[in-house]
Amino acid sequence: MGIHEDTGAVVGAPGRSLWEEEPAGRRRMPDPVRESAVRAVLIVAVTLTGASIAFFLMLTGSWLALPMGLCAIAGTVVATWGVLDVLITRQMWNQRYGVVSVPSSTARDRRRERRRARREARPEPGGGPARIPRGAEAAGVRPARWQSPGADHGYPAGSGR
Numbered sequence: 319m320g321i322h323e324d325t326g327a328v329v330g331a332p333g334r335s336l337w338e339e340e341p342a343g344r345r346r347m348p349d350p351v352r353e354s355a356v357r358a359v360l361i362v363a364v365t366l367t368g369a370s371i372a373f374f375l376m377l378t379g380s381w382l383a384l385p386m387g388l389c390a391i392a393g394t395v396v397a398t399w400g401v402l403d404v405l406i407t408r409q410m411w412n413q414r415y416g417v418v419s420v421p422s423s424t425a426r427d428r429r430r431e432r433r434r435a436r437r438e439a440r441p442e443p444g445g446g447p448a449r450i451p452r453g454a455e456a457a458g459v460r461p462a463r464w465q466s467p468g469a470d471h472g473y474p475a476g477s478g479r
Contacts, residue, residue, distance in 0.1 A: 350413070354407045358400035365393030 347355065372386035 348411050351404065351408045351411055354400075354404045358397070358404045361393070361400040362397045365390065365397040368393050 330381060346352075365462040372383060372390045375383040375386055
């Protein structure tokens with residue numbers, strides 16, 4: 319064995335350095351999922367510790383067995399909530415940000431074809447009417463599809479509903 323330098327390399331001996339980066343096998347969890355997982359692990363650890371203490375107190379016949387047993391039951395409920403929180407947070411993250419798009423997806427090809435057809439059907443710029451009507455043209459072009467709440471005759475206006 320040689321003497322180590324500050325860089326981690328061994329002086330006088332060929333070979334690997336002391337610190338070598340290795341590629342991670344899996345991607346890092348998103349921050350909210352990691353936070354809920356750490357929270358769940360801590361809650362489960364405290365609950366298991368309390369349950370084991372309650373078990374040993376029960377074996378010795380101590381008066382602390384009852385309060386610790388009740389705390390262990392409450393801790394089990396909280397730990398279950400913590401684990402469910404991890405699962406729900408992970409699912410929520412996947413639904414919001416985890417859209418996986420496979421290159422061979424048929425949906426992507428269909429979308430591309432629809433976009434191409436819309437682009438070809440679109441009139442040349444400057445040759446057709448404006449996309450958003452302005453001024454007098456915009457007034458009354460389309461009637462509203464829904465009735466305003468004041469137009470609902472099922473309840474009187476001041477009934478509080």
